Amino acid sequence: PASESDALSSAGPATANGSTTAGTTASGTSLNSANAPSRSAGSDTSPAFSGSATNTSATTTNDNRQVNIRRIHILPVGAPSETPETSRLQVLAPELRRKRETKEVIKGGLFIRSSGHEFAVVKCEPDEGVLSLETDYFVDGDPLGRFEKVQFVCLKDFETTTNEDPAVLFSDYIGPYFRNVADSGQELGSIATVDERINILGREFQVLAVEPPHREFGIIDSNTMVFVDWDTTPEFEKIHIVPFQDTLPHAYDFDVFTDYLKPYLTRHKHKQFSVNDQFTYQGVQFKVVCCEPNGPARIGRNS
Numbered sequence: 001p002a003s004e005s006d007a008l009s010s011a012g013p014a015t016a017n018g019s020t021t022a023g024t025t026a027s028g029t030s031l032n033s034a035n036a037p038s039r040s041a042g043s044d045t046s047p048a049f050s051g052s053a054t055n056t057s058a059t060t061t062n063d064n065r066q067v068n069i070r071r072i073h074i075l076p077v078g079a080p081s082e083t084p085e086t087s088r089l090q091v092l093a094p095e096l097r098r099k100r101e102t103k104e105v106i107k108g109g110l111f112i113r114s115s116g117h118e119f120a121v122v123k124c125e126p127d128e129g130v131l132s133l134e135t136d137y138f139v140d141g142d143p144l145g146r147f148e149k150v151q152f153v154c155l156k157d158f159e160t161t162t163n164e165d166p167a168v169l170f171s172d173y174i175g176p177y178f179r180n181v182a183d184s185g186q187e188l189g190s191i192a193t194v195d196e197r198i199n200i201l202g203r204e205f206q207v208l209a210v211e212p213p214h215r216e217f218g219i220i221d222s223n224t225m226v227f228v229d230w231d232t233t234p235e236f237e238k239i240h241i242v243p244f245q246d247t248l249p250h251a252y253d254f255d256v257f258t259d260y261l262k263p264y265l266t267r268h269k270h271k272q273f274s275v276n277d278q279f280t281y282q283g284v285q286f287k288v289v290c291c292e293p294n295g296p297a298r299i300g301r302n303s
Helices: 085-101 166-182 256-267
Strands: 015-019 025-030 071-076 111-114 117-125 136-138 149-154 190-193 197-200 203-211 217-220 225-230 238-243 278-281 284-292
Touching: 071 085, 085 111, 085 117, 085 136, 117 190, 149 166, 166 197, 166 203, 166 225, 190 203, 238 256, 256 278, 256 284
Parallel strands: 071 136, 149 225
Antiparallel strands: 015 025, 025 225, 071 117, 111 117, 149 203, 190 217, 197 203, 238 284, 278 284
8 A cells, every 4th residue: 555645745239148158148238328428548538437527525424524535446447658556656646636635525436537547446445435644545456457248146045035037137227227327427437346246226246257357357338248147056955054062152041043143144145155164153153064955055045
């Protein structure tokens, strides 16, 4: 990380069906549309977002305290002209200083243009806030490229009661989610991370695979082909989970399932288990001693 004193104190839709890279069949739909801009990285508008309005209202908590960004990861978009990673912060410094002084809201996916270069916020902690003198900046990593294809899966859990068509998952969840980002009126893009989970209208989606492969981060824009399907992880018919005796409390009465196991499973609805897996909740350690099938599998409604 680089501190403040290190840098800022200085200067038409298409639809296809086919086999995805993960071996599942899904509905693939391009996010491209008739009014979606498609311009080069050097122009005023990036293909990953629409509009250029700036939101300068600072993020605050319920008690009106300003939320400051503690850590932020920023990467260049495309092939940068400057090669040393140490010079990235120097290029970003004027624009970051301006955003800090104006208390502009910073969030993941925000595009930043400074000194003729384009960057994007990959991640920040917390998810939204303003820059401060204590903010740590991370700028290491490969430049962000634009994904050609992205495979999403909708994760199931023991509370899932429906099995909608994958086309509905796109039309009602994935499509509107990314269009809302594009139409937000802010300089925002959709940054995707392999294995990342996104909650959309109460459903949990995971980025399963991307093309080109071997790229951890990337941009989903109007030309990205998006595939979505249900998670095909099998469900357990039976699973036997036992606690370690020496980790159980002795000072009070308890119900091991109601007080420990059920809360853990509820908080980890999509977790996959196998025989001999171990986990801990509130100081009590558990082990999966047997299950049918052996796994990896998940706990479903009929387990």
